[in-house]
Amino acid sequence: DAGVIQSPRHEVTEMGQEVTLRCKPISGHDYLFWYRQTMMRGLELLIYFNNNVPIDDSGMPEDRFSAKMPNASFSTLKIQPSEPRDSAVYFCASKSQGFGNTIYFGEGSWLTVV
């Protein structure tokens, strides 16, 4: 089975530009998560969806960040405008319904804002 698929794997952009990260979760999974990882703050949950509906976006740092999930097989995380402090690895992850099920991560999108 294919795992969580993210694109792009690497992105270098200039400050002020819009960045869009994409994610395809594992087929059949009901939950989709966006995490950000930095050396300083570790793995932080930004937002998560259940059946395409945003459930908790309390981790989204600012209004510059937005996430959508138009259907069960696709989600985007957008940063507009981007800033150097947004440089991080952004992981998308998914899981299926159930207390005993765990989260599976994608390979990550490495973002550098210069």
Next chain:
Amino acid sequence: QQPVQSPQAVILREGEDAVINCSSSKALYSVHWYRQKHGEAPVFLMILLKGGEQKGHEKISASFNEKKQQSSLYLTASQLSYSGTYFCGTPETLKAAGNKLTFGGGTRVLVKP
């Protein structure tokens, strides 16, 4: 509030053992353990759901002490492939149990020949 992991880093010789701890100031409803190699995604190792539960994956095992609000990961007879950063993840509330995981700061493990 994120769980606290200790130690932050450990260096082992191949064949040696190590213990990584994950503790929380709040009730623990489940504990998920992951390993992340440099430049890669975190990979799921095991999940512990009940107090007193113990599990194993290769020669890596874990225990869950619900009363003490902590879990421990045991690396036994470590291999070079065990190198990486180990994270524990826990749900913040029972309602979020199994859904929203908060991760500890990680424990870096380096196994040398």
